[in-house]
Each structure stands twice: as structure tokens, then as C-alpha cells.
Amino acid sequence: MRTLGLDVGTTNVKAVLVEVAGRRATVVAQASAPTPAGGVALLQTVARLVGEVGADAAAAVGVASMAETGVPLDDDGVPVGDLVRWDPSRARDHASALAATHGADALFAATGVRPSGKAPLAVWAQLRAEDPDRWAAMARWAGAADLVVLALTGRLATDHTLAGRTMAYRLPGPGEPVPETFDADLLAAVGLRPEQLPDVVAPGEAAGRVRAGGIWGLRAGTPVVVAGHDHPVGAWAAGVRAPGDVADSVGTAESVVRVLAARPAPAEVAAAGMSLVRTIEGRYEALVAGSATAGAVLAWWAERVGGFPALAPLLDDAAVRPRDAGSPFLLPYLRGRQAPSPDPRARAVVVGPAHDDVEATAAVLDGLALQARWMLTAQAQLAGADPAAGQVHVLGSATAGGSAWLRAKAAAGPATLRAVGEREAVAVGAAVLAAHRAGLGEPLVLASDPVAVDRDSVYDALHARFVTAALGGA
Numbered sequence: 001m002r003t004l005g006l007d008v009g010t011t012n013v014k015a016v017l018v019e020v021a022g023r024r025a026t027v028v029a030q031a032s033a034p035t036p037a038g039g040v041a042l043l044q045t046v047a048r049l050v051g052e053v054g055a056d057a058a059a060a061v062g063v064a065s066m067a068e069t070g071v072p073l074d075d076d077g078v079p080v081g082d083l084v085r086w087d088p089s090r091a092r093d094h095a096s097a098l099a100a101t102h103g104a105d106a107l108f109a110a111t112g113v114r115p116s117g118k119a120p121l122a123v124w125a126q127l128r129a130e131d132p133d134r135w136a137a138m139a140r141w142a143g144a145a146d147l148v149v150l151a152l153t154g155r156l157a158t159d160h161t162l163a164g165r166t167m168a169y170r171l172p173g174p175g176e177p178v179p180e181t182f183d184a185d186l187l188a189a190v191g192l193r194p195e196q197l198p199d200v201v202a203p204g205e206a207a208g209r210v211r212a213g214g215i216w217g218l219r220a221g222t223p224v225v226v227a228g229h230d231h232p233v234g235a236w237a238a239g240v241r242a243p244g245d246v247a248d249s250v251g252t253a254e255s256v257v258r259v260l261a262a263r264p265a266p267a268e269v270a271a272a273g274m275s276l277v278r279t280i281e282g283r284y285e286a287l288v289a290g291s292a293t294a295g296a297v298l299a300w301w302a303e304r305v306g307g308f309p310a311l312a313p314l315l316d317d318a319a320v321r322p323r324d325a326g327s328p329f330l331l332p333y334l335r336g337r338q339a340p341s342p343d344p345r346a347r348a349v350v351v352g353p354a355h356d357d358v359e360a361t362a363a364v365l366d367g368l369a370l371q372a373r374w375m376l377t378a379q380a381q382l383a384g385a386d387p388a389a390g391q392v393h394v395l396g397s398a399t400a401g402g403s404a405w406l407r408a409k410a411a412a413g414p415a416t417l418r419a420v421g422e423r424e425a426v427a428v429g430a431a432v433l434a435a436h437r438a439g440l441g442e443p444l445v446l447a448s449d450p451v452a453v454d455r456d457s458v459y460d461a462l463h464a465r466f467v468t469a470a471l472g473g474a
Contacts, residue, residue: 001019001020001021001059001435001440001441002017002018002019002020002028002057002058002059003017003018003020003058003059003060003061003062003431003432003434003435003438003440003441004016004017004018004050004053004055004058004060004061004062004218004431004434005018005061005062005064005227005424005426005427005428005429005430005431005432005434006046006049006050006061006062006063006064006145006148006427006430007064007065007230007233007424007426007427007430008035008042008046008063008064008065008066008144008145008148009035009065009066009230009251009252009426010035010066010069010085010086010251010252010253011034011035011251011252011295012032012033012034012035013032013033013034013035013042013045013046013049014030014031014032014049014424014426014427015030015031015032015046015049015050015052015053015055015427016029016030016053016424016427016428016431017029017030017053017054017055017057017058017431018428018431018432020431020432020435020440020441020444022442022444023442023444023445024444025422025428025431025432025444025446027422027424027428029052029053029054030053030424030427031049031052031053032049033045033048033049037082037083038079038081038082038083039071039079039080039081039082039083039142039147040078040079042079042083042144042147042148043079043147043148043151046148046151046216047215047216050216050217050218051216051217054217055216055217055218056217056218056219058218058219058222059222059223059435059438059440060206060222060223060224060225060431060434060435060437060438060440061152061210061218061222061223061224061225061434062224062225062227062429062430062431062432062433062434062435062437063145063148063149063152063224063225063226063227063430064145064227064228064229064230064233064426064427064429064430065143065144065145065148065162065229065230066086066144066229066230067086067143067161067162067165067229067230068086068118068119068120068123068143068165068166069083069084069085069086069143069144070083070084070120070141070142070143070144070146070147071083071084071141071142071144071147072084072127072134072135072137072138072139072140072141073138073139073140073141073142073147073150073156074137074138074139075139077140077150077156079142079147080134080137080138081134083144084123084127086118087117087118087335088116088117088118088292088335088336088338088344089117089335089336089344090117090118090122090123090126091117091118091119091122091123091125091126092116092117092122092344093117093126094117094122094123094125094126094129095115095116095117095119095122096115097125098115098121098122098125098167098189098190099115101189102189104270105266105267105270107167108266108267108269108270109266110170110171110183110186111164111166111167111168111169111170111171111186112164112171112266112269112275112276112277113164113165113166113167113275114270114273114275114342115167116338119165119166119167120141120165120166120167120168121166121167121168121186121187121189121190122167124141124190124191124192125189125190128190128191138196139196140156140196140197140198141192141196141197141198142156142198143158143162143198145158145159145162145226145227145228146158146162146198146226149207149208149224149226151215152208152210152211152215152216152218152224153207153208153209153210153211153224154208154211155199155207155208156198156199157198157199157200157201157207157208157226158197158198158199158200158201158226159200159201159203159226159227159228159229159280160178160179160200160201160203160228160278160282161228161229161232161233161277161278161280162226162228162229163182163197163198163200164229164277164278165229165275166182167186168182168183168186168187168192168197169182169183169186169200170183170186171276171277171278172278174262174263174285177202177282178200178202178203178278178282179200180199180200180202181194181197181199181200182194182197182200201226202282203280203281203282203283204281204282204437205437206223206224206225206434206437206438207224207225207226208223208224209221209222209223209224210222210224223434223437223438224434225430225433225434225437225438227280227429227430227433227434228280228433230249230251230426231247231249231251231253231255231257231288231426232257232277232279232280232286232288233280233426233429233430233433234247234249234395234396234420234425234426234429235247235249235257235279235280235393235395236279236280236281236429236433237395237420237422237425237426237428237429237432237433237445237446238393238395238420238425238429238445238446238448239393239445239446239448240257240259240393241259241279241280241281241284242259242284243259243260243261243284244258244259244261244385244390245258245259245390245393246258246259246376246379246390246391246392246393246415247392247393247394247395248372248376248392248393248394248395248398248409248417249395249396249425249426250294250295250394250395250396250397250398250399250405251294251295251396251397251426252293252294252295252296253290253291253292253293253294253295253296254290254291254294254295254371254372254375255288255289255290255291256288256289256290256372256375256376256379257286257287257288258286258287258379258380258383258385259279259284259285259286260284260285260286260287260383261383262384263276263285264287264382264383264384268382269287269382272289272339272340272341272342272378272379272382273289273337273338273339273340273341273342274287274288274289274290274339274340274378274379274382275287275288275290276288280433287379287382287383289338289339289340289375289376289378289379290338290339291332291337291338291339291371291372291375292334292335292336292338293332293333293334293335294332294368294371294372294398295396295397295398296334297330297332297334297348297364297367297368298311298364298368298405300334300348301361301364305357305361311361314357314358314361315361315365315403315404315405316404317358317361318358318359318361318362318364318365318404319365319404319407319408321358321359321362323362323366323411323456323458323459323462324458325458325461325462325465326352327352327359327362327363327366327458327462328350328351328352328353328354328359328360328362328363328366329350329351329352329363329366329367329370329462329465329466330348330349330350330351330363330364330366330367330368331346331347331348331349331350331351331367331466331469331470332348332364332367332368332371333346333347333348334347334348337470339375339378340374340375340378341470341471346470349469350363351465351466351469365404365405365408366408366412366459366462367466368405368408368409369405369408369409369411369412369459370412370459370462370463370466371466372409372412373412373413373414373459373463374463374466374467374470376392376414376415377414380414387413387414387415388413388414388415389415390415391415391416391417391418391450392415392416392417392418393417393418393419393420393448394406394409394417394418394419394420394451395419395420395422395425395426395446396423396425396426397423399419399420399421399423400423402419402451406419406451406453407451407453409451410451410453410454410455411453411454411455411456411459412455412456412459412462412463413455413459416450416451416455417450417451417453418448418449418450418451419448419449419451420446420447420448421446421447421448421449422446422447425446428446429446432444432446
């Protein structure tokens with residue numbers, strides 16, 4: 001039985017056709033393309049990719065996407081202009097105004113999300129104030145995955161993991177079911193009503209079926225699932241589903257997801273720049289710590305050394321370059337720091353002298369690895385756990401071919417790593433989740449292997465220097 005997985009990412013859109021048999025998921029076709037700027041162009045891109053992978057064989061469809069990014073829809077459900085991309089600096093002033101009016105602590109307690117410039121609630125306030133023509137044309141709002149599902153099924157629907165990133169959806173209390181709608185009071189703060197937002201599909205249910213006549217080569221009646229926010233979807237696919245499980249999901253951005261046994265103090269979570277969410281299945285709470293520019297940092301560095309072909313040998317040499325307690329590292333903040341200790345003013349700075357391109361590349365790798373260690377450590381402390389205990393499942397671009405980045409992560413710790421072998425874990429996870437929710441397959445776990453790189457104690461000293469420098473010390 002074959003299912004289709006779609007991943008609408010920050011940088012690329014991916015489509016995979018997956019053979020699901022017993023406890024195995026095998027990719028039989030895949031295609032990708034850069035994520036376009038426009039809402040209509042996004043649908044055209046998805047349609048082309050679906051055709052390329054042969055979707056006529058798909059028995060179910062799962063759609064995952066980046067969070068926060070969305071687009072206004074007109075009365076006919078047609079996107080109005082370009083996607084409004086997630087950007088921590090986009091609506092910062094409006095986020096501050098919402099926090100001042102409604103209370104930052106109160107907003108976090110209600111939603112599990114810190115007021116920030118990328119939160120759609122702040123973005124909607126910005127649209128209303130600064131783009132009145134587009135605001136007037138907006139009948140409804142669709143997130144990136146929601147837009148694709150609308151085109152497939154005719155229903156505007158989303159998943160709680162995406163709704164939960166908007167700051168307009170209430171985080172349920174421990175043990176309570178996830179809400180089925182966006183919150184009327186929160187939406188009223190920016191002049192919207194719940195009926196202008198997508199339906200929130202209950203965990204375990206499909207959003208709908210491919211509409212009559214079919215579309216993009218998919219058969220009419222094929223079940224369609226909003227798989228959810230890309231990082232939690234990848235974590236679920238990696239088997240991170242029970243309290244104590246941890247995932248490090250790396251793409252353009254990086255997200256560390258820890259499933260909780262008990263909720264930490266919300267004020268402490270907010271102060272650390274993290275979020276409280278529910279896992280894909282809606283059963284457990286989880287802590288999420290993010291770095292907006294992880295994979296983007298490697299792309300940034302590649303531009304400075306002559307492109308990715310020139311970077312590849314530098315990465316290989318950097319992976320084996322010896323480190324000591326005084327080695328340089330990069331503070332990897334292209335657009336501020338989200339967690340821990342959020343700082344929108346943080347910028348990319350190399351701490352310590354780098355004498356050649358190999359040492360500078362090693363500094364970039366170590367900065368990324370040390371930032372991940374800091375997030376993992378702070379997150380474990382909030383959860384009352386030992387940061388070095390257990391294993392962290394790593395998935396995404398950092399895992400490719402036993403990469404230099406993965407080696408640096410393993411050496412830096414704090415815990416041992418398992419690498420998910422499937423490069424497109426989010427898209428494949430969406431396909432597997434779709435099969436499961438449609439009643440066609442088991443909720444299988446993607447294969448992973450221990451990373452055969454030992455912890456290096458030199459990173460203890462480097463981490464101490466890193467945190468001091470990041471917090472503005474010498």
C-alpha cells in the first residue's frame with residue numbers, strides 16, 4: 001500500500017511516495033522544489049511535485065508544513081498575494097503591543113507561546129494596521145499545510161500542532177483534550193472571528209477526502225490528513241512519543257522537542273524562550289526549543305567560502321581538526337536568539353581567533369553544536385531531567401551521510417545521539433501518519449542508528465565559554 005507525504009518547508013517543498021508494509025516504510029519516489037513566494041505558486045508547485053512522484057497510486061495523503069507561515073484567502077478561497085513567511089522580526093512591535101495590552105505572562109499561560117513577531121496573532125495585527133487593502137480582502141486565513149489541504153478537499157482545516165503556534169489557540173490543561181477551534185477572545189484582540197480560521201481536526205482523524213473528480217492525479221475520495229507542524233511530525237516519525245523522549249529536528253531552523261511527564265512552571269518556560277505544546281497524538285505535553293537559523297547558518301557560511309562545493313572539503317577537514325578549550329566558535333545567530341535566554345539583538349560573531357578557513361569552518365560547526373547542547377541542557381533542566389541521560393534522536397539535514405555537523409553534535413553532547421536514516425523524515429512521517437489515521441497501516445517508527453562518535457570532554461569547557469559569550473560575557 002502506497003501513501004503520499006508532503007512537506008511544505010521554509011526552503012523547499014518535498015513530495016514522497018511511500019510503500020508502507022508492516023513495520024517498514026520505503027520511499028519509492030520523491031521530488032522537491034524551492035518553496036515559492038506566492039500562495040497560488042505554492043499550489044502549482046505542489047501539484048507538479050505530486051504528478052512527478054506518481055500520486056495516482058496513493059491510498060492516503062499526509063501534509064506537514066512549517067509553522068506560522070500562512071496567507072490570506074479571498075471569498076473564493078484564493079490566496080491573496082504572497083505567503084506571509086515566519087520571521088521573528090516581522091511583527092515585533094505588534095507582538096509587544098499585544099503583550100502590553102493583554103500581558104505577556106497571561107498570553108503564554110493561555111497559549112504556551114511567547115509573544116513574538118512571527119506569531120500569526122501579531123502578524124494579523126500588523127496586516128490590519130499596515131496593509132489595510134490586503135486585510136480588507138481577507139475572508140479567511142490558511143496556514144501553509146492548510147492551503148494544500150483546502151485545494152485537495154475543499155475544507156479549510158488544520159492540526160493542533162499548527163494551530164498551537166499562532167498565539168490564537170488555547171493550550172489545554174494537562175489531561176484535557178485539545179480544543180476543536182481557535183479562541184474567540186484571542187482572535188477578537190486583532191479583529192478576527194473563529195470562522196475565519198481553519199477547523200482544528202481532532203488528533204487521529206483525517207481532514208477530509210480528495211474532492212469529486214480528483215485533483216493533481218489523486219483519486220477522488222482519497223483520505224487527506226493534516227499531519228501537522230514539520231518538526232513534531234518528524235519527531236513522531238522518529239519514535240519520540242512518550243515522556244522522556246527527545247528529538248533534535250534540523251532543517252533551515254532547528255527544533256528540540258522533549259516529551260514531558262509533567263508540566264514545568266510556565267513562567268520558567270517562557271523566560272527560557274521555549275514553548276509548551278501537545279505532541280502529534282495530543283496525549284502528552286512537550287517542550288520545544290528553537291533556533292531560527294541552524295541549517296541557514298551553513299548556507300550563510302557556504303556563501304562566504306565560495307558555495308557548497310567549496311564548503312564540502314572544508315567540512316571534511318574541520319571534522320577531524322583537533323579542538324581544545326580555547327578553540328574558536330561561532331555564536332550562530334543570524335536573526336536573534338529564540339532559546340535559551342531569548343535575545344532578538346543577538347548576532348553571528350566568531351569568538352576567538354580562526355587562523356584559516358578550516359578552523360573557521362570548525363568554529364561554525366562547533367557553534368551550531370554548542371547552541372544545540374545549550375538548548376538540550378536548559379530544556380532537560382526545566383523538565384527535571386538529567387541532560388546526559390537517554391538518547392536524542394537527530395533527524396533532518398544534520399544527519400546526511402554521517403556529516404561533519406552530526407559528528408560535532410555527538411562530540412558536544414550532552415547526551416548520546418541516534419541518527420534517523422531517512423533524510424526526508426518529515427515528508428515520510430506525514431505519509432506514515434496519513435496511512436495510520438486512514439486506518440490503512442500501523443504507526444511505525446523510522447529506523448535510526450547510534451552515532452559512533454564519543455563525547456569529547458573538551459566541549460565542556462567550550463560550552464561554558466559559549467554560554468558566557470552568548471550572554472554577553474567576555
